[in-house]
Amino acid sequence: MEEENRKRSSTKFIQARTHIWNHMLRYLDSLSLKCAIELRVPDAIHNHGSPMTLSELIQALHIPTSRAPFLQRIMRILVNSGFFFSFKRNEEEVYELTTSSKLLIKGSINSLAPLVVYMSGLETEMAGQAMSAWIKDASGDDENKTPFHVAYGKSVFEFASERPEFNTLFNEAMASDSKVFMGELVKEWGDVLFGKLRSLVDVGGGTGGASSMIAEAFPAVKCSVLDLAHVVDMQPENGLVEFVKGDMFIHVPAADAVLLKWVLHDWSNDDCVKILKKCKEAIPNKGGKVIIIEAVVEHDVDSDETTKTQYLLDIHMMTVSTGKERDENEWKTIFLQAGFLSYKIICDLGVHCVIEAYP
Ligand SMILES: C[S@@+](CC[C@H](N)C(=O)[O-])C[C@H]1O[C@@H](n2cnc3c(N)ncnc32)[C@H](O)[C@@H]1O
Numbered sequence: 001m002e003e004e005n006r007k008r009s010s011t012k013f014i015q016a017r018t019h020i021w022n023h024m025l026r027y028l029d030s031l032s033l034k035c036a037i038e039l040r041v042p043d044a045i046h047n048h049g050s051p052m053t054l055s056e057l058i059q060a061l062h063i064p065t066s067r068a069p070f071l072q073r074i075m076r077i078l079v080n081s082g083f084f085f086s087f088k089r090n091e092e093e094v095y096e097l098t099t100s101s102k103l104l105i106k107g108s109i110n111s112l113a114p115l116v117v118y119m120s121g122l123e124t125e126m127a128g129q130a131m132s133a134w135i136k137d138a139s140g141d142d143e144n145k146t147p148f149h150v151a152y153g154k155s156v157f158e159f160a161s162e163r164p165e166f167n168t169l170f171n172e173a174m175a176s177d178s179k180v181f182m183g184e185l186v187k188e189w190g191d192v193l194f195g196k197l198r199s200l201v202d203v204g205g206g207t208g209g210a211s212s213m214i215a216e217a218f219p220a221v222k223c224s225v226l227d228l229a230h231v232v233d234m235q236p237e238n239g240l241v242e243f244v245k246g247d248m249f250i251h252v253p254a255a256d257a258v259l260l261k262w263v264l265h266d267w268s269n270d271d272c273v274k275i276l277k278k279c280k281e282a283i284p285n286k287g288g289k290v291i292i293i294e295a296v297v298e299h300d301v302d303s304d305e306t307t308k309t310q311y312l313l314d315i316h317m318m319t320v321s322t323g324k325e326r327d328e329n330e331w332k333t334i335f336l337q338a339g340f341l342s343y344k345i346i347c348d349l350g351v352h353c354v355i356e357a358y359p
């Protein structure tokens with residue numbers, strides 16, 4: 001009996017050690033993925049048109065033959081994480097794309113490669129390294145200060161304005177994620193969300209990527225983008241949407257629907273209420289709606305992966321911005337305080353949901 005108890009506690013102890021090892025090494029999951037994207041492994045397999053052996057892969061990627069064992073080790077962890085399929089052909093490893101790595105082809109129009117390169121980049125990592133110093137910081141009461149400030153002495157946007165390469169990386173990351181997400185949303189939920197509208201204003205719409213996709217799929221909807229003057233000044237006319245300079249805290253142009261995509265997660269609860277009040281003033285009391293695209297943390301509780309990803313995105317937002325990801329109760333409180341009578345979670349597309357708030 002004693003022997004059995006000893007064995008059981010040793011097993012638990014060893015499992016706990018493995019748990020810690022697994023967790024602390026997890027950053028190498030993202031770095032291995034970033035490495036494969038930078039080497040353009042998904043592009044090479046895609047261009048080959050059929051499963052590729054390791055030697056074909058290193059030839060296509062112009063990697064010296066002597067480095068093949070290193071690439072093989074990177075591929076092994078990525079196969080284990082579901083980014084590639086592999087099988088043996090004549091004793092040699094052969095690799096095939098999975099649905100996930102098809103979304104990581106750099107040259108493809110639907111690619112999340114820029115998002116991975118940004119999210120796993122040195123700058124975001126440095127902000128993450130500063131979290132404990134930031135939490136302990138006595139001047140941490142300054143709600144505009146983030147771990148990114150502790151690491152770099154400035155906000156992510158100030159940093160981006162001084163470093164064109166980082167600025168491009170950041171903008172391409174956001175645009176790539178937006179394009180993939182909006183493509184699916186417009187295809188699957190476009191009729192429900194936008195089908196009956198005559199006009200829509202995309203508040204904080206940035207480069208107008210999201211609203212341009214709506215305008216293309218629904219030409220009857222007159223789409224405009226409201227953003228700050230310095231953002232609007234950078235946007236070329238694209239014939240699909242009208243760019244309007246303004247401040248969402250002051251005035252939102254009238255429309256049947258207001259779109260707020262990845263805007264509210266940048267702001268405090270009080271600021272969200274202020275923004276939503278302005279959006280409410282912009283829409284008709286009958287038939288008008290505010291369409292919010294954000295994470296609703298723990299909404300899809302059955303999916304461990306989705307919930308964990310939302311928690312991680314929340315930590316990412318905490319490190320680089322003053323924002324946060326919210327659960328349904330937090331959203332409900334904000335909508336009611338802003339004077340909306342009801343809301344509905346229309347669809348759940350993995351990490352992000354679409355919520356409609358009604359006046
Ligand atoms: C995180 S980005 C989201 C961009 C876009 N909605 C998307 O999904 O890619 C937030 C946007 O809000 C804009 N913004 C910030 N403050 C604003 C304000 N007071 N009025 C209007 N837009 C604002 C920023 O310039 C930026 O384009």
Ligand SMILES: O=c1cc(-c2ccc(O)cc2)oc2c(O)c(O)ccc12
Pocket residue numbers: 156174177262265266320321
């Ligand atoms: O670093 C970020 C990342 C995001 C982001 C990335 C992917 C999504 O699907 C949603 C949001 O948003 C940010 C943001 O709004 C901000 O003000 C600063 C940084 C980031």
